[in-house]
Amino acid sequence: MRAMRTWDIFCNVVDNYGDIGIAWRLARGLVRERGLCVRLWVDDLGAFQRIWPAIDAEAERQTCEGVTVCAWRVPFAATEPAQVVVEAFGCALPESYLNAMSEQSPPPVWINLEYLSAEAWVAEHHGLPSPHPRLPLTKYFFFPGYTPDTGGLLAEAGLAERRAAFVDSGSPAFWRGLGMETPQADELRVSLFAYENPALPDLLDAWAADPCPVTCLVPEGRVIPQLAAWLAVPALQAGEVHQRGALQLHILPFLDQDRYDLLLWACGLNFVRGEDSCARAQWAARPLVWQAYPQADEAHWDKLDALLAHYTAGLGSATADAVSGIWRNWNGMPAADGMAACWTAWRAHQAVIERHAEAWCGRLERAGRLSDTLVNFVETKLK
Numbered sequence: 001m002r003a004m005r006t007w008d009i010f011c012n013v014v015d016n017y018g019d020i021g022i023a024w025r026l027a028r029g030l031v032r033e034r035g036l037c038v039r040l041w042v043d044d045l046g047a048f049q050r051i052w053p054a055i056d057a058e059a060e061r062q063t064c065e066g067v068t069v070c071a072w073r074v075p076f077a078a079t080e081p082a083q084v085v086v087e088a089f090g091c092a093l094p095e096s097y098l099n100a101m102s103e104q105s106p107p108p109v110w111i112n113l114e115y116l117s118a119e120a121w122v123a124e125h126h127g128l129p130s131p132h133p134r135l136p137l138t139k140y141f142f143f144p145g146y147t148p149d150t151g152g153l154l155a156e157a158g159l160a161e162r163r164a165a166f167v168d169s170g171s172p173a174f175w176r177g178l179g180m181e182t183p184q185a186d187e188l189r190v191s192l193f194a195y196e197n198p199a200l201p202d203l204l205d206a207w208a209a210d211p212c213p214v215t216c217l218v219p220e221g222r223v224i225p226q227l228a229a230w231l232a233v234p235a236l237q238a239g240e241v242h243q244r245g246a247l248q249l250h251i252l253p254f255l256d257q258d259r260y261d262l263l264l265w266a267c268g269l270n271f272v273r274g275e276d277s278c279a280r281a282q283w284a285a286r287p288l289v290w291q292a293y294p295q296a297d298e299a300h301w302d303k304l305d306a307l308l309a310h311y312t313a314g315l316g317s318a319t320a321d322a323v324s325g326i327w328r329n330w331n332g333m334p335a336a337d338g339m340a341a342c343w344t345a346w347r348a349h350q351a352v353i354e355r356h357a358e359a360w361c362g363r364l365e366r367a368g369r370l371s372d373t374l375v376n377f378v379e380t381k382l383k
């Protein structure tokens with residue numbers, strides 16, 4: 001029997017939760033589903049604790065969900081490298097660790113896990129090698145993506161079945177846990193995870209004017225001050241509920257990563273941001289609106305249009321316009337209509353968009369599950 005492979009995953013938390021969110025999802029999936037021996041090196045355990053409260057932010061080393069979680073300190077203590085080394089999102093590995101990698105025989109398989117994007121160039125760059133300029137090491141670029149010629153998307157085994165069981169149950173226990181009843185028949189529940197966004201007040205106005213009840217659930221985060229300003233209250237805290245017209249706003253505590261999934265499954269529409277929540281909202285098989293992580297020179301607009309092109313392919317043009325309109329407006333992109341008109345259009349096409357979200361989830365599976373594609377790729381390099 002082959003000895004258990006050892007993996008080191010390095011994660012530098014730039015800001016927000018996406019880097020650690022993805023690194024953690026990958027690490028625990030590799031342990032749970034592949035039985036691999038995984039160490040996760042994280043330079044900001046405080047951010048990690050936000051998405052996974054069992055994490056001790058002070059511990060140098062701890063085991064969580066079978067993953068050995070290590071504090072990534074500077075200077076980096078002498079460490080024997082694992083057989084597989086994953087550098088999440090181009091975080092530079094410690095120099096001493098790189099030197100130690102180059103002294104291994106054979107050297108570890110070195111992967112740079114990239115950000116998820118639907119852009120066409122991703123498939124061309126996926127899997128490409130990059131020799132180190134000085135050391136006898138090769139780094140491989142591994143790109144998640146939406147087509148089978150990329151690394152696919154992170155998703156745990158049994159995700160669709162767990163989601164279906166949760167949805168079929170009507171999720172009363174989940175709503176009770178948030179201090180809420182199950183939704184009324186004509187009520188739309190929306191989750192809102194967003195960066196500061198100039199389009200927010202217009203969207204809130206549109207919800208307040210909706211003919212049916214709209215309940216918006218907002219985990220505490222960057223968008224709260226803007227919500228407080230719109231409500232004309234000095235501040236907002238988890239547990240508060242505010243009503244304006246048809247809109248009822250609930251401020252939630254920041255949820256752990258698994259519970260946030262339940263929120264995405266339970267809501268009829270999810271506003272998400274960054275890559276990980278966007279991917280999870282797609283797996284939730286519910287309509288979504290994505291706010292891409294803002295980049296210099298509006299580079300994120302290309303990412304947004306690339307995903308929109310994939311996502312709306314096959315939809316009738318009016319429905320595709322309804323989806324694109326609200327996504328583009330939400331990202332400050334040139335759009336034919338303002339938010340109020342976009343919301344009306346989205347509502348008019350809601351039923352088709354809902355069916356599409358379910359079908360889209362099935363299409364995602366065709367791209368492959370990232371932990372499978374990554375392990376398979378690594379195994380070809382380890383031979």
Ligand code: TRH
Pocket residue numbers: 014015016017018019020021022050051052115193219253254255256257258260273274275276277278293
């Ligand atoms: O937090 P983000 O904005 O992360 C971003 C992006 O990934 C961006 O691309 C990257 O460059 C930047 O960080 C540095 O959005 P993202 O990717 O959706 O990650 C959020 C994580 O937080 C995700 O794993 C879900 C989790 N989460 C919770 O665990 N609980 C919550 O209540 C919420 C709202 C999110």
